[in-house]
Amino acid sequence: MRALVVSNMLPDPAHPERGSFVRDQVAALRTLGGLDVQLYEFPPGATALVRAALALRRRSYQRLDVVHAHFGLTAWPALSVPAHVRALTLHGTDLRHPRTRLLTRAALPTIDLLATVSAELTRELPARARQRAQVLPCGVDLERFGPLVRAHARAELGLDALTPYLLFAADPARAEKRHDRASALAADLGVRLLTLGGVDPARVPLWINAANAVLVPSEREGFGLAVLEALACDVPVLATPVGIHQDALRDLPGALCAPFDRVSWRAALQPLLAAADPRVDGRARAERYSATRMAERVAAAWRATRERAG
Numbered sequence: 001m002r003a004l005v006v007s008n009m010l011p012d013p014a015h016p017e018r019g020s021f022v023r024d025q026v027a028a029l030r031t032l033g034g035l036d037v038q039l040y041e042f043p044p045g046a047t048a049l050v051r052a053a054l055a056l057r058r059r060s061y062q063r064l065d066v067v068h069a070h071f072g073l074t075a076w077p078a079l080s081v082p083a084h085v086r087a088l089t090l091h092g093t094d095l096r097h098p099r100t101r102l103l104t105r106a107a108l109p110t111i112d113l114l115a116t117v118s119a120e121l122t123r124e125l126p127a128r129a130r131q132r133a134q135v136l137p138c139g140v141d142l143e144r145f146g147p148l149v150r151a152h153a154r155a156e157l158g159l160d161a162l163t164p165y166l167l168f169a170a171d172p173a174r175a176e177k178r179h180d181r182a183s184a185l186a187a188d189l190g191v192r193l194l195t196l197g198g199v200d201p202a203r204v205p206l207w208i209n210a211a212n213a214v215l216v217p218s219e220r221e222g223f224g225l226a227v228l229e230a231l232a233c234d235v236p237v238l239a240t241p242v243g244i245h246q247d248a249l250r251d252l253p254g255a256l257c258a259p260f261d262r263v264s265w266r267a268a269l270q271p272l273l274a275a276a277d278p279r280v281d282g283r284a285r286a287e288r289y290s291a292t293r294m295a296e297r298v299a300a301a302w303r304a305t306r307e308r309a310g
Contacts, residue, residue, distance in 0.1 A: 001302060002036045003029075003066040006056070006078045008048065010041040017171075018044075020201040021138040021225055022070050028139070028295035035299060042077075053077035066302045068113075072104025079110060084309045085302065087113035089136060092222025095124045105129075113305040115298075117223035118243050134301055137223050137244075139294030140286050144202070145232035148209040150277050156206050164191050164273040167211035169226035170218075171197025181217040181260050188266050191273060208233045213272045217260045218242055228289050231255075231282030236272050238265055244289070254280035 005026050009019025019041060029037045042052040057080040068087035069078040072094030078086065088111045094104045108114065108129050115136035116122045122133045151161050159165065166186050170177035172195050179195065186193035193215075194207060208214060214230040214237040221243030228248060230237040238256040239245040249257035256268045272278040287293075 001034060001065045001299075001306065003068060003302060004038045004040060004061065004064050004078075004081060004083075005029075005068045005070065006052075006074050006081075007039070007041045007070045008044050008052070008074045009071065010043045012043065014198060015171075016198070016200045017196070017204070019070075024141045024144075024291045025138040025295055025298065027141075028291040029299060031292070032295060032299050049073060049077055053080045056080040065306050066113075068298075068302070072107060073100060075107035075111065076103070085112045085305045086110060087115065087302065087305070089115040089117065089138075090121060090125075090222075091117055092121060092220070095121065096220070112309065113301055115301070118221075120243060121222050136298050136301060137289060137294050138225070139289050139291035140225060140228040140232050141291045142232055142283075142287065145205050145208070145229045145286070146283070147234045147279070148205060150209055153206045153209040157210055159194075159210055164212045165210060166191055166193050166269070166273075167207055167214045168193055168195045169208070169214050169216055169230065171195075173197060176219045178217045178219050178260070181262075182215040184262060185215065185217075185265055185269065188262060189269060189273060204229065205233060208235050211235060212275070212278055213238060213269055216240065216245070217265075221245065224248065228286045231280070232286035234279045234282050236278050236280050237282070238268060248285050248289070252280060252282065252285065254278065255282070 007019050007022045011018045026039045042048050061081050063082040066085045067078050067081045067083040069075045070089050075088045094100050114133045116133055117137040119135055154161055168182040172179035208230055214235055216226050216239035218240055224243030224245050227237050227239050227245050236254045240260055241257050245257050249255045
């Protein structure tokens, strides 16, 4: 089966982390038998969409089995590539930003295989689209994310070995991730708050393992990859009940999934900050959402849809 994955999340020096979850899924798909998977990435933005459509058309692809676009707007330039099956994965902003939502919904009739990254996000689709959508997340790379000796991670990052740290596992510039909540908690507790954003994906596991706990106080999430990355490292994580957080954190000692409340979150953090090396038994939870398992689901959906297409 010949497939092309198209993503408008090309990284740049300011944002090396952009689109890493799509690249992780492509890497996992390439390890599966019977698939020939190519990746075409381009930057975000309206001008880049037009340029991508022209560039894809100039490549003169022979008809592929599957063209799979990630993010709603990417469906439009992906139409430039001849394919038996057109697939689209929606990640959240494509259904929640007013202008992007309109363009995304307009593309849905052209899609044979429609996917979202969580059941919660599926509920935001129009009724007809909701009935045919599948949940196909990207998953966490368990080879990159795993427990590291905390002292070694801190030394690599130039952090003090004995000082407690919290990690806000997102770019502070993304308002929906609610850096303000994490900052207020850190101020209440008198501890330093580390943040991601502009961090090379290869170094993110160091930041996670360096922290006493990871904070994900998001207002909304399409999926919730940051929680899974923390769990894969066996690092305690506190998160709001959005995306897949409830399923991933349910009844896990040392973790918290609850609406944001400074008093209760502060109480949950205090023993984690007092411990020298707090850990949770989280890796088994993350394995349920591994990049490999999620890639297997995507490949199965490709094959089933291709068979129906004839």
